[in-house]
Amino acid sequence: MLEVEICRMKMKNPTVLAAGVLGSNASSLNWAARSGAGAVVTKSFGKEPNKGYPNPTTVEVEGGIINAIGLSNPGVETFQGELEKLEGRVPQIASIYGSTPQEFSEIAGKVENLVDALELNISCPHALEGCGASIGQDPDLTHSFVKAVKKTVKIPVIAKLTPNVTDIVEIAQAAERAGADALTLINSLGPGMRIDLETGHPILSNGFGGMSGPAIKPVALRCVYQVYQNVDIPLMGVGGVTNYRDVVEFLYAGASCVQIGTAVMYQGLEVFPEINQGLLKFMKEKNYQKVEEMVGLAHQGRVR
Numbered sequence: 248m249l250e251v252e253i254c255r256m257k258m259k260n261p262t263v264l265a266a267g268v269l270g271s272n273a274s275s276l277n278w279a280a281r282s283g284a285g286a287v288v289t290k291s292f293g294k295e296p297n298k299g300y301p302n303p304t305t306v307e308v309e310g311g312i313i314n315a316i317g318l319s320n321p322g323v324e325t326f327q328g329e330l331e332k333l334e335g336r337v338p339q340i341a342s343i344y345g346s347t348p349q350e351f352s353e354i355a356g357k358v359e360n361l362v363d364a365l366e367l368n369i370s371c372p373h374a375l376e377g378c379g380a381s382i383g384q385d386p387d388l389t390h391s392f393v394k395a396v397k398k399t400v401k402i403p404v405i406a407k408l409t410p411n412v413t414d415i416v417e418i419a420q421a422a423e424r425a426g427a428d429a430l431t432l433i434n435s436l437g438p439g440m441r442i443d444l445e446t447g448h449p450i451l452s453n454g455f456g457g458m459s460g461p462a463i464k465p466v467a468l469r470c471v472y473q474v475y476q477n478v479d480i481p482l483m484g485v486g487g488v489t490n491y492r493d494v495v496e497f498l499y500a501g502a503s504c505v506q507i508g509t510a511v512m513y514q515g516l517e518v519f520p521e522i523n524q525g526l527l528k529f530m531k532e533k534n535y536q537k538v539e540e541m542v543g544l545a546h547q548g549r550v551r
Contacts, residue, residue, distance in 0.1 A: 248530055249523060251285070251538045253481045253503045254403035254428045256338035256363050258285035260523045261494065261538050265485050265508030266291055266342035266366060266407070267316070269516075273332035276339070279511075283519035286338040288506065289330075291368040292320035293344050293378075294354055300453045306441050311460015311487070311509055313439050315453035318344060318371060318378065323354045330361035340405065344368040346378050348395030359400045367396060370409035370434035372457040380409045380434070386421035393425035405483065407431035410466050419474045431483040431506065432470045436463045460509040461487040468500050475501025475543055489514070491525030498538065499545040 249260040263286040269275040270290040279287050299319025306313050320326065333339050341362040345351040355365055369383035369392055382388045389406065396404050406422040408415060410433040419430055435457025441450045449455065467486025475482060484502030488494060489510040497505045510518045535541055
């Protein structure tokens with residue numbers, strides 16, 4: 248009952264390990280797959296190694312966390328070795344970033360044969376200059392970056408979008424026109440910050456970062472709902488999912504599956520089987536035979 252298919256990837260359930268959480272090496276990705284995730288996304292990596300920002304890089308806030316990791320990663324050459332160790336229990340998605348369309352394409356070409364799909368990080372609110380949200384906030388740049396990768400690879404290309412825009416529908420449609428096979432909505436909200444009362448200084452070394460967790464779920468749901476009405480490609484919902492009820496909301500809004508990130512930090516990988524068990528029980532109670540039956544129901548009036 249929980250099986251879904253998105254971008255030719257068959258998943259045993261609609262839950263996905265989000266980028267940036269336990270995704271920096273093969274052992275953690277395999278662990279998430281064994282624990283019950285329907286698919287896994289790597290931590291974002293680029294062409295060259297990047298140390299990211301110094302500690303502290305995360306701070307807790309009411310309703311979630313603010314993080315400014317700075318896209319730390321060992322670079323594509325090293326990450327290739329990790330991807331080769333993946334067990335293939337579930338679909339594997341590589342999250343990649345860069346500062347030019349050519350850089351994205353080069354990275355994509357190097358890992359195409361090691362993963363099932365690519366997720367383009369054009370939405371990180373605390374990325375290096377010229378990367379992340381600085382791309383995804385511009386429809387023309389979004390189009391050019393997605394198009395470049397689509398010309399390079401044959402595997403599905405998923406664009407991860409930022410909510411920090413005036414009109415996310417405009418960005419989503421630009422990605423779709425460029426050939427994106429799916430969209431991930433949304434990356435972290437912000438940037439935001441916290442200030443230490445004793446020192447009077449920002450707590451994060453970078454000063455500010457992106458907010459994730461339950462507090463951003465209403466924004467993520469709104470983005471999924473709006474975009475679903477205006478594109479014809481599948482959506483992955485992400486932002487504040489902690490239980491099966493959150494998953495149902497995202498499905499009703501128009502997501503075909505959901506990604507889970509911050510909840511793993513609080514609840515551990517047990518969050519995947521817990522959510523799936525709750526979702527299965529809900530579906531049986533409501534007489535849903537397939538997850539697809541719930542996708543987009545919020546656009547069709549009353550539900551069961």
